[in-house]
Amino acid sequence: MLNSCSEELLNSIDISLPAPEREPQRQYYFIKKLKEMVALKAENAGRSLTYHVETFGCQMNAKDSEKLAGILQSIGYVENESEKADFVIYNTCTVRENANTKVYGRIGYLGSLKSKNPDMMIAMCGCMSQEKHVIEKIKKNYRFVDIVFGTHNIYMLAELIYLKLTEPSDKPLISVFDSASEIVEELPSELKYGFKAGVNIMYGCNNFCSYCIVPYVRGRERSRRPEDIVKEVETLAENGVIEVMLLGQNVNSYGKGLDKEVTFAELLREVSKVEGIKRIRFMTPHPKDLSDSLIEEIAVNPKLCKHVHLPLQSGSTEILKKMNRHYSKDDYLRLVEKIKRKIPGAAITTDIIVGFPGETEEDFEETVDVVKKSGFTSAYTFQYSPRRGTPAAEMPGQISEEVLKSRFERLLEAVHQVTAEITALETGSVKAVLVEEFNTDKQTLTGRLDNNLLVHFEGGENLLGKIVNVKLDECKGFYYIGSLA
Numbered sequence: 001m002l003n004s005c006s007e008e009l010l011n012s013i014d015i016s017l018p019a020p021e022r023e024p025q026r027q028y029y030f031i032k033k034l035k036e037m038v039a040l041k042a043e044n045a046g047r048s049l050t051y052h053v054e055t056f057g058c059q060m061n062a063k064d065s066e067k068l069a070g071i072l073q074s075i076g077y078v079e080n081e082s083e084k085a086d087f088v089i090y091n092t093c094t095v096r097e098n099a100n101t102k103v104y105g106r107i108g109y110l111g112s113l114k115s116k117n118p119d120m121m122i123a124m125c126g127c128m129s130q131e132k133h134v135i136e137k138i139k140k141n142y143r144f145v146d147i148v149f150g151t152h153n154i155y156m157l158a159e160l161i162y163l164k165l166t167e168p169s170d171k172p173l174i175s176v177f178d179s180a181s182e183i184v185e186e187l188p189s190e191l192k193y194g195f196k197a198g199v200n201i202m203y204g205c206n207n208f209c210s211y212c213i214v215p216y217v218r219g220r221e222r223s224r225r226p227e228d229i230v231k232e233v234e235t236l237a238e239n240g241v242i243e244v245m246l247l248g249q250n251v252n253s254y255g256k257g258l259d260k261e262v263t264f265a266e267l268l269r270e271v272s273k274v275e276g277i278k279r280i281r282f283m284t285p286h287p288k289d290l291s292d293s294l295i296e297e298i299a300v301n302p303k304l305c306k307h308v309h310l311p312l313q314s315g316s317t318e319i320l321k322k323m324n325r326h327y328s329k330d331d332y333l334r335l336v337e338k339i340k341r342k343i344p345g346a347a348i349t350t351d352i353i354v355g356f357p358g359e360t361e362e363d364f365e366e367t368v369d370v371v372k373k374s375g376f377t378s379a380y381t382f383q384y385s386p387r388r389g390t391p392a393a394e395m396p397g398q399i400s401e402e403v404l405k406s407r408f409e410r411l412l413e414a415v416h417q418v419t420a421e422i423t424a425l426e427t428g429s430v431k432a433v434l435v436e437e438f439n440t441d442k443q444t445l446t447g448r449l450d451n452n453l454l455v456h457f458e459g460g461e462n463l464l465g466k467i468v469n470v471k472l473d474e475c476k477g478f479y480y481i482g483s484l485a
Helices: 009-013 019-045 059-074 097-116 132-141 153-168 214-217 226-238 266-270 291-300 315-321 329-342 361-374 401-424
Strands: 050-055 086-093 121-126 147-149 172-173 196-200 243-247 279-283 307-309 347-354 379-383 428-438 444-449 454-458 466-476 479-484
Touching: 019 059, 019 153, 019 428, 059 086, 059 121, 059 153, 059 196, 059 243, 086 097, 097 121, 121 153, 132 172, 147 153, 147 291, 153 172, 172 214, 196 226, 214 329, 226 243, 226 266, 266 279, 266 291, 291 428, 315 329, 315 361, 347 361, 347 401, 361 401, 379 401, 401 466, 428 454, 454 466
Parallel strands: 050 086, 086 121, 121 147, 147 172, 196 243, 243 279, 307 347, 347 379, 454 479
Antiparallel strands: 428 444, 428 466, 444 454, 466 479
């Protein structure tokens, strides 16, 4: 953990403040110092210095990348859409082994760019950085990487850049915290969209599913204070945001450990009071913790999207036990039935892992059975990938690649059939759509329904960021072709 700072810095900070409130002051000090340094570099180069943040992985990573971009823009960097930039950050994911392999390949590419531009700076952060074997590999094989930092000290980017520039070395500057007890608020953030935004409500996870690396790289659960969350949402609304997605590894656990415990349903009620916010989503709830009060809140609150992402992972009770998921197949199906009964028209989406160690053909068929009975509008399907450091990686009964591939293809077929049948029921109806962006053809727009499905339709740039009525003319399984109503 880095604690070095100058006497000038210490003299500029109100040390009477609690540590979480003092930390933003510390980082704004480094932002100010770097702004001067970057301005001088830009003047000498005769152009603005550029940055590029490449995000791998989940929406939590995407939100972290917005914070990184906000800090870099505050320093004076200008965004570049390609990696041929003066400062490149890879915000990494380590959920599956192939994610790590992909990142190493891309870092190698950055090395070739840096050989042509020695002043280029390269940083790596995110979940991969929390793994010790990854750090050792970077130190050994990718010494041209300038800065490596972890999930717990994203907020320190400005300080780390300053240290690297003022104390140059041919070795990577590595700052990875094992854990974090405090949440640093009020640092810059640059939104990808001006009309919708993710809002972290908690960090970390206490569930320790046997296949998952997240608790080891993201740490234990820490909830933000509700007043800080509401304040952030109010600021977003004042700046034109109309849809927010509340983010956490397990949002149902929100509020535990705060001075005054607050339930997730209570937080949703407070956020929904913010004027200007028209839609509220959240990701991700855990089936074992999905409360009746939350289901009721979704049912009655007009701002809450009628969409529940409910990760199944497996339909086999035996496999669910091995996964340490704390619910059975029947528990899950009862929960799905309750959601559909209490929230008419609710869309349920899910995550499914195929080929968990010890999975038999009967176990797999149980998963297919749940897919057919649940009526998911979409499902994210994954082939099991062992992650070093997780209990499942050492379990007997690892599934062969041939069987894994066969089951995965059969699962996809079942998912496609079910989702097509469910989504086709809405064909011909008129639905409210938040218009997000132009498609690659630059002629048609893409928007998202309340149930999170996409619809493509013709329209002009003036519709971007607005909620409009669209007729769903044709169902394409996972999306619709529509027309303005």
